[in-house]
Amino acid sequence: MTTGTGSTGSWGAGGAGRRRLGRAWGAAAVCALALAGCSARAVADGSGGTGAGVDAGAKPAVTTTVNPTPKPTSTPLKSLAGARVNIADGQTVGVGMPISVTFDHVIPAAERADVERQLKVSADVEGSWSWIKDRNLLDGQRVDFRPRTYWKPGTAVTVRAGAGITRHFTVGRSLVATVDVRTHSMTVEKAGSTRRVPITAGAPGMDTWNGTMVVSDKATKVFMNSQTVGYGDAYADYYYYAVHLTTSGTYLHQNPKANTYAGHQNVTHGCIGLATDGTAKSFYDEVIPGDVVTVVGSKDTVAVGNGYGDWNLSWEQWRAGSALA
Incomplete structure (x- = not known):
């Protein structure tokens, strides 16, 4: 965790920031994407950003193949004003990317079904909306759409929210990385x-989150400060090739300690560390927002709202979160 320049969050010197700080993620402000966490700021190009918080839009309403057109209310709800979509128009995303819509105000429970009816996803996929308690937002300010299983590569998706908000995006090639903290390795x-790939994860007591996380954005340079996550003066420095995984501050990034410990021992503050011999840069270069990173063998599963933890719910649990269920 840390505080940096630009990208929100990172745990710090190889640390996924104080994982204890909570699991519900909340994109900064109304940005459904900013999975910041370790109080870090991306400095360099921040390439690969998900467009979080920049696109106003909303999402489809149902769970079906080529979602049927929902019956719109006679007058668009005022509650759709201030809506933002986490995916930019024309963007290519990984197979795990949920469509996340956030609002600048709380949607009352009584209005959520009507809001969902004005959100439409057009794609050859079975999926559903679900209301999520975002780590940095109030209940009723975020609703996500997720397929039953990961998106199929090549899928073309159109998102419409009420009148006038439309987003088109494409699902790219599949990349799913599995980090096993017990064997100190990542299978890509x-x-x-x-x-x-050999890795080093969170040391005992600073364990990396268990469960599935989705890349929200990435930056070539992020400043991480341990004071922002309760680790005193343990570190305050720039870390490179940082792939952002949770709002609470988990990153997968280059860490000099990995040169010695990757493949052998977990020594970070919670982040996943890769060596400086080109390993970190290689992974960074190929990753795009929406790619999947699943951690196994650790403790405490990451919360659904701590970044894009949507895939940590079963399909039945996910559907139950819809106001139309």
């Missing part, structure tokens, strides 16, 4: 190929 499955 990308477009049919598989490789294994």
